[in-house]
Amino acid sequence: AQTVTQSQPEMSVQEAETVTLSCTYDTSESDYYLFWYKQPPSRQMILVIRQEAYKQQNATENRFSVNFQKAAKSFSLKISDSQLGDAAMYFCAYRSALAGGTSYGKLTFGQGTILTVHP
Amino acid sequence: NAGVTQTPKFRILKIGQSMTLQCTQDMNHNYMYWYRQDPGMGLKLIYYSVGAGITDKGEVPNGYNVSRSTTEDFPLRLELAAPSQTSVYFCASSEGLLVSYQPQHFGDGTRLSIL
Numbered sequence: 001a002q003t004v005t006q007s008q009p010e011m012s013v014q015e016a017e018t019v020t021l022s023c024t025y026d027t028s029e030s031d032y033y034l035f036w037y038k039q040p041p042s043r044q045m046i047l048v049i050r051q052e053a054y055k056q057q058n059a060t061e062n063r064f065s066v067n068f069q070k071a072a073k074s075f076s077l078k079i080s081d082s083q084l085g086d087a088a089m090y091f092c093a094y095r096s097a098l099a100g101g102t103s104y105g106k107l108t109f110g111q112g113t114i115l116t117v118h119p
Numbered sequence: 120n121a122g123v124t125q126t127p128k129f130r131i132l133k134i135g136q137s138m139t140l141q142c143t144q145d146m147n148h149n150y151m152y153w154y155r156q157d158p159g160m161g162l163k164l165i166y167y168s169v170g171a172g173i174t175d176k177g178e179v180p181n182g183y184n185v186s187r188s189t190t191e192d193f194p195l196r197l198e199l200a201a202p203s204q205t206s207v208y209f210c211a212s213s214e215g216l217l218v219s220y221q222p223q224h225f226g227d228g229t230r231l232s233i234l
Contacts, residue, residue: 004161035222043207045162045225091161104169105150105213106177107223109161 002027004094006110013082014118020067021077021113023092031097034068034075035107040088048090051075053097079115087117121145125210125226132200132233140195140229142210150213151193152223153177153185155206162209168193200233207231 003026013019025034036048051059051068058066063083067076079086092110126141144151149170154162154177164177168187182204184196193212197204207230211223 009159043228043230045209045211047222050222093161104167104175105223106152106164106167107154107162107211109163111161112159 002029002032002094002096002108004092004108004110006090006092006113008113009111010114010116012116012118013079015082015084017082018078018080019082019115021079021090021092021115023075023077023110025073025075025092025094027073027094027096029096029098033095033097034066035093035095036064036066036077037091037093037109038086038088039091039112045091049077082117084117084119087115089114123210123212123224123226125208125229127229128227129230130232132197132231134200134202134233136200137196137198138200140197140208140210140231142193142195142226143191144193144210144212144224145191146212146214146224147190148212148214148224149190151187152211152213153183153193153195154209154211155179155204156209156228157206165195165208197231202233205231205233 032053034051038046049061063080065078089112093107123144152167153165156162166185168174207228209228210226213223214221
């Protein structure tokens with residue numbers, strides 16, 4: 001079974017600064033997808049960024065980028081130019097690329113990191 | 120386009136009561152999921168469905184039942200509510216495994232308290 005670990009329960013950053021959230025995972029599969037989801041106080045689950053394991057290039061979405069280290073099974077999220085609206089709980093999630101089996105596209109989530117942005 | 124709609128948004132139940140959490144999606148997605156999120160934790164899979172008439176257990180299915188009679192609807196049933204089922208419940212849907220890395224689309228959640 002796959003596991004996802006976020007070792008930082010809470011992080012804080014000053015507005016306009018950069019912060020990195022850590023995520024490690026454990027899997028025996030070679031093909032999979034990794035996601036970062038944002039959950040603001042409204043409880044919505046908002047997809048921030050995704051990465052395919054077979055791609056060496058790190059994904060980037062505007063101010064959000066990842067550092068994907070497949071051998072180390074590490075998938076960190078970097079938020080540049082932090083804004084007050086970035087304050088939320090952030091979840092790292094794993095999804096197998098296998099069709100069928102015991103995965104059926106389910107997401108395995110980490111415990112989450114609460115990000116506070118100070119003005 | 121409504122996406123994934125969950126009702127109700129909040130509910131308080133007494134121990135032993137039963138209720139159904141409703142979930143409907145208008146994106147014609149085959150795959151649907153129910154997760155629960157306990158305070159300060161990530162989401163855990165309760166049940167999933169890969170199409171109408173097909174459902175299966177996830178990681179934490181005890182105390183729950185599901186059905187999938189249509190593509191759009193995937194209700195979650197609690198038969199005998201217990202305090203351990205106090206949680207926030209999320210329904211999600213996905214286009215399918217064969218379509219690249221389609222993300223799951225989530226509803227806004229149902230906050231359920233069992234007292």
